[in-house]
Amino acid sequence: MIVTGTIAAERVVEQAGRDRRGTLVFTIGTGCCESTAPFLYEDFWPGPDSEPVGEVAGVVVFAPAYLRALYPGDDGVVIDVEHGLMAESMSIETEYGCRFVLRDRANVLIDRRAQPAREVPESVSALRARGLQELPEALRRGPEPPPTSVTRQSPNSASDVDSGF
Amino acid sequence: MGDAQLFIDGAWVNAQSGETFPTYAPSTGEKIADVAKAGREDARRAVEAARKAFDDGPWSKMSGRERASKLRAAAEIINGRSAEIAEIEARDGGGTIKKAMFADVPGAVSTFQAFADCAENEPDVIERGESPFPPAKSIVRREPFGVCSGIVPWNFPFLMAGWKIGPAIAAGNCVVLKPASFTSLSAIEMVKVLAEADIPPGVVNLITGPGGSAGEELAQHPLVDKVAFTGSTEVGRRIMQLASGTVKKVTLELGGKSANIVLDDADLDLAAAGVLWGTFFHNGQVCESGTRALVSRKIYDEFVGLLVERAAKIVIGDNMDMATDLGPLVAPSQVDTTERYVKLGLDEGAKLLCGGTKPTNLAAGLDQSAYFLPTIFEADNSMKIAREEIFGPVLCVIPFNSDDEAIKIANDSIYGLGGGVWSKNLERAHSVAASMRTGTVWINDYHMITPTQPFGGYKQSGIGRELGDYGYNEYRQIKHVWQNTATDRSGYVHFSALSGNI
Numbered sequence: 001m002i003v004t005g006t007i008a009a010e011r012v013v014e015q016a017g018r019d020r021r022g023t024l025v026f027t028i029g030t031g032c033c034e035s036t037a038p039f040l041y042e043d044f045w046p047g048p049d050s051e052p053v054g055e056v057a058g059v060v061v062f063a064p065a066y067l068r069a070l071y072p073g074d075d076g077v078v079i080d081v082e083h084g085l086m087a088e089s090m091s092i093e094t095e096y097g098c099r100f101v102l103r104d105r106a107n108v109l110i111d112r113r114a115q116p117a118r119e120v121p122e123s124v125s126a127l128r129a130r131g132l133q134e135l136p137e138a139l140r141r142g143p144e145p146p147p148t149s150v151t152r153q154s155p156n157s158a159s160d161v162d163s164g165f
Numbered sequence: 166m167g168d169a170q171l172f173i174d175g176a177w178v179n180a181q182s183g184e185t186f187p188t189y190a191p192s193t194g195e196k197i198a199d200v201a202k203a204g205r206e207d208a209r210r211a212v213e214a215a216r217k218a219f220d221d222g223p224w225s226k227m228s229g230r231e232r233a234s235k236l237r238a239a240a241e242i243i244n245g246r247s248a249e250i251a252e253i254e255a256r257d258g259g260g261t262i263k264k265a266m267f268a269d270v271p272g273a274v275s276t277f278q279a280f281a282d283c284a285e286n287e288p289d290v291i292e293r294g295e296s297p298f299p300p301a302k303s304i305v306r307r308e309p310f311g312v313c314s315g316i317v318p319w320n321f322p323f324l325m326a327g328w329k330i331g332p333a334i335a336a337g338n339c340v341v342l343k344p345a346s347f348t349s350l351s352a353i354e355m356v357k358v359l360a361e362a363d364i365p366p367g368v369v370n371l372i373t374g375p376g377g378s379a380g381e382e383l384a385q386h387p388l389v390d391k392v393a394f395t396g397s398t399e400v401g402r403r404i405m406q407l408a409s410g411t412v413k414k415v416t417l418e419l420g421g422k423s424a425n426i427v428l429d430d431a432d433l434d435l436a437a438a439g440v441l442w443g444t445f446f447h448n449g450q451v452c453e454s455g456t457r458a459l460v461s462r463k464i465y466d467e468f469v470g471l472l473v474e475r476a477a478k479i480v481i482g483d484n485m486d487m488a489t490d491l492g493p494l495v496a497p498s499q500v501d502t503t504e505r506y507v508k509l510g511l512d513e514g515a516k517l518l519c520g521g522t523k524p525t526n527l528a529a530g531l532d533q534s535a536y537f538l539p540t541i542f543e544a545d546n547s548m549k550i551a552r553e554e555i556f557g558p559v560l561c562v563i564p565f566n567s568d569d570e571a572i573k574i575a576n577d578s579i580y581g582l583g584g585g586v587w588s589k590n591l592e593r594a595h596s597v598a599a600s601m602r603t604g605t606v607w608i609n610d611y612h613m614i615t616p617t618q619p620f621g622g623y624k625q626s627g628i629g630r631e632l633g634d635y636g637y638n639e640y641r642q643i644k645h646v647w648q649n650t651a652t653d654r655s656g657y658v659h660f661s662a663l664s665g666n667i
Contacts, residue, residue, distance in 0.1 A: 029399025031420020
């Protein structure tokens with residue numbers, strides 16, 4: 001299984017990287033209302049039989065053994081983003097009013113890579129203040145996230161990007 | 166329909182950010198309401214309101230009988246408004262009005278009635294007998310956990326809200342409910358009903374909005390004691406991890422890829438109808454759908470012929486019309502997913518027997534991108550379409566040679582939620598049912614979930630059970646009270662395990 005991401009997906013991941021201070025992880029899982037889908041979580045343990053199958057904007061994508069067995073080669077699985085969709089997942093991007101989805105790279109009918117990237121307004125991100133879940137000062141991983149005009153260097157950001165998109 | 170707000174501490178309020186998100190009628194794509202988009206801060210306020218209501222309010226101190234009377238009042242109010250609520254449910258979620266009238270709304274009524282029965286009849290204090298030495302008696306008290314958060318999916322939003330709120334408040338807990346973002350409107354109606362039934366402020370709170378922020382908060386907030394979730398397996402794993410921070414009780418009802426086994430001695434007429442009902446009800450958007458039909462080779466050709474012939478008779482159209490059997494899926498994105506799996510099935514060599522595309526003859530005004538035809542594949546259990554949950558109208562028919570092989574195929578899944586067995590030989594059917602590693606097995610039936618009997622999953626289909634006394638007791642702590650009945654030192658010899666001098 002080899003998973004890549006569209007440009008639009010990369011931009012949403014980069015936004016999440018700026019908003020969250022923990023380590024971001026993509027996990028692909030199946031079941032119920034989301035079918036097989038990608039989920040972007042902060043500080044998530046992927047599970048004992050999960051292994052990396054790709055990365056999107058520097059965020060590692062994990063998949064469990066049963067899915068890797070079903071997609072043994074490069075089946076053209078692409079993580080894309082659909083706007084105006086939140087469904088019921090607890091994936092981080094739902095905060096921005098969008099949802100990561102899996103697409104088939106080879107199928108032009110449903111390949112939305114050509115879709116122009118949409119901006120995620122800064123105003124909708126309420127994730128900067130973590131309130132009750134905030135770690136004690138001494139235990140924090142690093143400095144406070146800088147202003148949004150500069151992207152912090154972290155494993156979650158493949159490269160510097162400008163504010164917004 | 167008007168705009169929809171959050172319900173916190175007995176008051177309807179906007180999200181603190183003032184933001185909203187639209188909700189659409191899937192059949193037409195028309196926007197029907199703007200819904201308050203709760204953020205973390207709103208979720209925290211709701212949790213704090215529930216905590217205050219539990220710690221300081223009357224609800225947790227009421228007798229089970231008193232609480233039961235409020236639940237029965239709520240059931241009556243829902244009954245009285247059933248047509249109106251069914252319309253809201255069907256319009257927002259895309260399910261048929263038939264489903265809303267016959268399953269969702271009456272199901273919620275009977276759920277509240279069943280948990281009212283539990284509140285009245287399940288004992289809060291149980292005498293567990295006496296110990297001879299040291300002389301003592303043991304009592305077990307069943308007590309509410311405190312604050313319970315419930316996160317529910319979009320396929321049965323009104324019923325699922327009842328499954329979460331009903332047992333929680335019947336047992337004396339206070340609740341924060343978050344419906345799925347596709348379907349917030351009927352949960353709002355349920356909260357209105359509960360307020361009308363005179364359930365005190367703070368006992369039931371409602372948060373609408375994205376799971377990435379509000380949902381995360383409900384799963385991890387330190388003041389939440391129990392989290393109940395119905396939805397995707399991966400989200401269930403996320404909830405367990407978030408809840409582990411303060412070691413919360415978690416119950417999960419997750420995905421499935423359930424097998425509906427048709428033995429060679431089944432009534433084929435009934436079984437064919439039962440397999441279609443088990444798969445295509447609500448377009449397969451049901452976690453325990455029997456999406457793998459395992460069919461004996463002895464009757465295979467005849468049976469598959471019946472399935473295909475009858476699938477063509479399922480009426481697709483406007484979900485608000487009582488004559489319609491299948492409406493739209495919840496959103497065009499769900500159709501995209503279904504199309505993707507149809508292609509994957511064809512790529513892997515599955516034989517398409519019917520369907521496989523969007524319908525082409527829908528009435529004007531309906532959004533064709535939200536519809537998909539009932540689709541039947543002849544497949545192998547190793548294929549993606551037989552292993553992954555699609556959550557669309559796709560049935561995989563898989564042949565088998567013996568009962569043992571059928572059981573092996575049925576259990577060859579990461580899931581274990583539901584399953585069916587069709588046979589005229591009940592002893593044989595029960596033997597197969599006993600070997601299936603799933604939380605529910607229907608014999609000569611499917612989809613029948615009753616509020617008085619347990620429902621839940623084996624393996625990666627979940628933890629714990631909902632409904633019935635099993636489900637009710639998931640919302641109650643167990644406290645052992647030991648009372649030493651001695652009146653002098655003779656009953657305290659065990660102190661000498663520390664010292665004879667104390």
